[in-house]
């Protein structure tokens with residue numbers, strides 16, 4: 066049987082097919098298949114060429130890899146304590162979100178600290194990068210710049226170097242390897258170019274950053290095929306309507322995942338936000354129905370955010386459920402539980418839910434705050450000012466324990482909150498609440514709804 070000379074590769078997920086189909090069977094995307102030449106396979110293994118693999122015991126081993134702290138604390142935290150030599154980091158995010166700005170700042174900061182740093186741009190000209198550096202006040206940094214897309218040329222420039230600290234490739238989608246017969250940005254090119262650059266980083270011992278553009282759906286298209294080849298994957302999130310950006314680790318061989326770094330987009334580039342809670346709560350107005358503060362946790366860091374709910378009478382048809390910053394399936398579940406377990410009927414209303422500030426909350430611990438915002442909106446009764454919520458809600462309406470209650474309480478107190486509504490403790494370790502913070506422990510959603518209806522009755 067003759068070997069196929071080309072194949073059809075999904076540009077969304079990287080699945081390969083022998084013939085063209087309209088819809089990728091692996092990821093379900095339409096019209097994402099592109100014909101690509103099959104890469105040359107290495108020849109059949111020669112007999113007798115194998116070396117025996119040496120096995121060793123569990124004892125002994127190398128010291129933890131030394132790290133290169135960048136000096137931008139929010140970035141260092143997400144990296145797990147700076148860059149590890151000979152490691153590869155993929156930085157993904159929407160085009161225009163600020164990846165190049167952040168990486169230029171990181172590169173220049175390291176260069177200022179005396180490290181040799183090279184920045185290769187396939188997107189912008191040298192003049193454009195210099196202009197940006199001037200705008201960011203970084204033009205004095207001894208950064209080595211190049212505008213190039215040919216990986217072979219870039220590799221030749223890096224090959225002989227031994228004291229490089231960091232190399233940034235911006236972006237991997239513009240890189241091109243002449244041995245692969247498809248266009249830059251295609252899965253084959255991204256994979257081949259990525260492989261070549263990663264090999265160099267490992268061989269020469271420099272830390273490598275690959276910048277990759279992501280589609281709005283959140284998946285790294287194209288660069289996604291690199292996810293398993295790199296040591297860490299960081300996503301740069303946020304929407305362009307908001308001034309802050311969140312850097313999130315989704316994979317990290319040298320540190321914890323789910324760690325976030327928060328930045329604010331300013332005239333002078335991305336500024337660190339050491340206290341994100343204060344930023345997320347900055348525009349909160351007290352005493353408004355439909356608002357509740359969630360004491361959340363991002364990685365190891367407690368973050369307070371405001372959850373807002375708006376109910377509108379449904380004008381016929383199926384009611385609308387619109388969610389920004391939280392899971393819509395989780396909202397549907399919570400609405401059903403509020404309805405059947407706590408008697409809060411919202412099936413006739415359109416429900417709009419928003420996590421203020423553009424943060425995306427993934428924790429089930431937000432259930433109680435969302436329920437509070439909904440109950441507050443439904444009863445037109447504001448939650449007590451100075452009250453935070455956290456707790457998971459089960460299908461029978463019970464409020465369940467969540468991790469790290471003490472860290473959440475501490476953050477609430479630090480930001481001047483006076484009380485917290487949290488799951489009732491049943492046995493176990495005693496909760497060490499910060500002094501002066503009043504705790505309202507509840508066991509069931511009915512307690513939460515009763516608190517709002519009781520408050521309304523008292524007001525009338």
Ligand SMILES: [Zn+2]
Pocket residue numbers: 075076077078079080089090091092093094097
């Ligand atoms: Zn696919």
